[in-house]
Amino acid sequence: MPQTSREIVRRSLDFDTPERMPRDLWVLPEMERKHPGILKKIREAYPSDFAWLPGTSNFNWISSVYNVSPRLKGNPYKAGEYIDEWGCVFDNVYDGIIGEIKKPLIEDISDINRVIPPYEILPSDYAKARDFVNSFCGNSDKFVFGSCCPRLWERIQFILGTENAMMDIMLYENEFRDLLRIIHDFNLKELEFWASTDVDVLMFMDDWGCQNQLLLRPEIWRNIFKPLYKEYCDLAHSNGKYIFMHSDGYIIDIYKDLIEIGVNAVNSQLFCMDMRQIAKEVKNKITFWGEIDRQHVLVSNDLEKGRAAVRKVAESLYNPKGGIIAQFELGTGANPDMAMVIYDEWEKIQKR
Amino acid sequence: MNQNLFTAVCKGDRNKVKELVNSELAGNTSPNVILNESMIPAIRNIGERFSKHEVFVPEMLIAARAMQAGLDILSPVLAKAGHKALGKVAVGTVKGDLHDIGKNLVSIMLKGAGYEVNDLGVNCPVEKYDAAVQNGATVVLCSALLTTTMTYMKDIVDHFKSNPNVKIIVGGAPVTKDYANSISAHGYGSDAYEAVQLVDSLFKSA
Numbered sequence: 001m002p003q004t005s006r007e008i009v010r011r012s013l014d015f016d017t018p019e020r021m022p023r024d025l026w027v028l029p030e031m032e033r034k035h036p037g038i039l040k041k042i043r044e045a046y047p048s049d050f051a052w053l054p055g056t057s058n059f060n061w062i063s064s065v066y067n068v069s070p071r072l073k074g075n076p077y078k079a080g081e082y083i084d085e086w087g088c089v090f091d092n093v094y095d096g097i098i099g100e101i102k103k104p105l106i107e108d109i110s111d112i113n114r115v116i117p118p119y120e121i122l123p124s125d126y127a128k129a130r131d132f133v134n135s136f137c138g139n140s141d142k143f144v145f146g147s148c149c150p151r152l153w154e155r156i157q158f159i160l161g162t163e164n165a166m167m168d169i170m171l172y173e174n175e176f177r178d179l180l181r182i183i184h185d186f187n188l189k190e191l192e193f194w195a196s197t198d199v200d201v202l203m204f205m206d207d208w209g210c211q212n213q214l215l216l217r218p219e220i221w222r223n224i225f226k227p228l229y230k231e232y233c234d235l236a237h238s239n240g241k242y243i244f245m246h247s248d249g250y251i252i253d254i255y256k257d258l259i260e261i262g263v264n265a266v267n268s269q270l271f272c273m274d275m276r277q278i279a280k281e282v283k284n285k286i287t288f289w290g291e292i293d294r295q296h297v298l299v300s301n302d303l304e305k306g307r308a309a310v311r312k313v314a315e316s317l318y319n320p321k322g323g324i325i326a327q328f329e330l331g332t333g334a335n336p337d338m339a340m341v342i343y344d345e346w347e348k349i350q351k352r
Numbered sequence: 353m354n355q356n357l358f359t360a361v362c363k364g365d366r367n368k369v370k371e372l373v374n375s376e377l378a379g380n381t382s383p384n385v386i387l388n389e390s391m392i393p394a395i396r397n398i399g400e401r402f403s404k405h406e407v408f409v410p411e412m413l414i415a416a417r418a419m420q421a422g423l424d425i426l427s428p429v430l431a432k433a434g435h436k437a438l439g440k441v442a443v444g445t446v447k448g449d450l451h452d453i454g455k456n457l458v459s460i461m462l463k464g465a466g467y468e469v470n471d472l473g474v475n476c477p478v479e480k481y482d483a484a485v486q487n488g489a490t491v492v493l494c495s496a497l498l499t500t501t502m503t504y505m506k507d508i509v510d511h512f513k514s515n516p517n518v519k520i521i522v523g524g525a526p527v528t529k530d531y532a533n534s535i536s537a538h539g540y541g542s543d544a545y546e547a548v549q550l551v552d553s554l555f556k557s558a
């Protein structure tokens with residue numbers, strides 16, 4: 001009997017030789033709008049092995065599970081002003097992608113009591129919400145994501161403004177930790193709900209890299225953020241779930257830490273880093289949940305670049321036992337025709 | 353050189369910088385000497401170490417803020433003494449793009465290095481750069497973090513093509529030297545320190 005999507009993903013994460021590599025495709029709203037036809041074809045030819053609960057909207061994570069926060073106004077992917085469930089105000093200039101904080105929620109980190117997590121969005125009736133999620137999971141043979149993706153650093157940037165966040169972590173560590181705690185407690189509460197359901201995987205994210213360097217000194221990251229992320233991993237594992245993380249940028253310095261705290265799969269910009277070095281340091285110890293270069297490959301009209309990129313990842317990181325999810329993101333400006341080519345190349349590699 | 357002032361800027365100790373600048377001024381040290389012999393070398397030093405990945409973004413930001421605190425005290429004194437900036441430049445993130453951390457570092461480093469910087473902010477159309485040039489900027493630095501907005505840099509280069517006095521420097525994560533050449537920009541820098549070096553060389557050769 002062929003393996004189900006769920007089994008394929010599990011085996012890949014456990015390095016237990018799935019019958020093929022799992023597939024996952026991310027598409028930003030702008031691309032959905034511009035290329036519905038091509039996307040339909042791609043999804044028919046190469047269905048994703050992952051599933052999201054219906055009604056989960058990107059970035060708001062509002063589904064039949066959550067309540068709508070009275071603070072929420074507008075749409076993060078529309079040009080204009082958007083206010084999120086924490087009350088952070090964004091300004092966007094372009095439909096289909098997100099904007100940037102307009103004005104920090106608090107100008108001064110000592111104003112911490114003005115930061116009120118949106119506990120009101122958490123399910124009003126946990127049993128009912130759980131039933132809804134579980135019935136979806138029960139009817140799906142895909143690998144189901146918990147519909148939340150907590151962030152610590154990004155949230156702090158949204159609250160303080162990016163530059164203040166970066167300086168405050170250096171100058172006011174105690175206050176910074178207090179603020180982090182408020183966010184972390186909310187994140188845990190949210191993750192606890194999902195951990196109590198039948199979803200397969202929890203996840204969290206934060207962008208930790210610039211193009212060729214970590215954003216923060218690794219020791220500071222280890223000291224302040226790693227222990228909190230470990231709590232997310234422990235929560236997932238103690239409930240029999242896998243846990244995934246996303247981070248943009250150059251993060252080679254922290255892969256080993258992610259492995260140590262128990263992250264099962266990481267979505268990162270492999271192409272910003274030296275893939276051979278990644279292979280040397282962490283191959284077969286963590287699963288690479290994508291990527292293919294968004295900056296130079298996915299936006300190219302030269303489809304051969306897509307094939308070459310897949311071969312490059314494969315040469316460094318492929319192992320038929322597992323460790324790679326064929327994932328990439330069709331973001332603004334991406335060439336949708338790349339998707340077919342990339343999946344096709346992955347198939348060729350697996351047949352070799 | 354006042355070693356303590358140099359160290360205070362590098363460490364980003366804003367209060368110490370203020371205190372030391374004030375005491376140097378009280379001791380009749382020329383503002384030019386304070387700036388050129390202690391503060392500018394300090395900010396260049398931190399930029400160079402950032403370029404070598406020995407220093408990280410937050411440390412750069414703190415150093416820059418300390419530098420600014422010193423400049424706030426020095427600027428009026430410098431102006432009175434007839435001090436002139438090394439040159440006038442404009443820095444902005446291009447139209448459609450809201451990423452500004454890198455652009456801010458470039459701007460801060462240039463200020464620290466002694467240039468008069470017109471920071472145009474994010475999401476800048478050609479008209480904004482043009483207005484800055486009308487106001488005297490002779491070097492225009494454009495930042496882009498998205499492959500979709502980086503193409504706008506060509507519009508900017510093309511716009512200023514007929515004005516040989518204006519030089520365009522480009523940078524930002526997806527931008528490469530090849531790309532900069534392909535759109536005929538006058539320079540490409542991979543980090544904020546290189547931005548300063550490029551601007552230095554353009555003003556020297558002007």
Ligand code: B12
Nearest residue numbers: 097098450451452453454495498499523524525541543544
């Ligand atoms: C932080 C970040 C954000 C923050 C920005 C916060 C802010 N205030 O700037 C937020 C969350 C808002 C954001 C939003 C988005 N982002 Co963003 N972001 C990043 C990230 C992780 C780091 C960028 C950064 O600040 N680096 C730190 C600074 C110091 O580095 P830097 O900007 O590169 O600048 C240095 C040099 O490049 C140089 N430099 C910069 N400018 C200039 C100019 C000159 C003249 C010179 C000489 C040098 C120079 O000097 C600087 C210092 O040395 C990058 C990842 C990456 N690989 O870079 C993605 C990244 C740039 N983002 C990306 C994307 C896709 C987006 C969004 C579209 C996402 C979305 N879902 O909608 C939105 C777009 C928002 C918009 N409308 O502009 C992609 C772009 C891909 C592409 N196709 O090009 C990246 C590469 C991530 C990825 N996974 O691929 N982002």
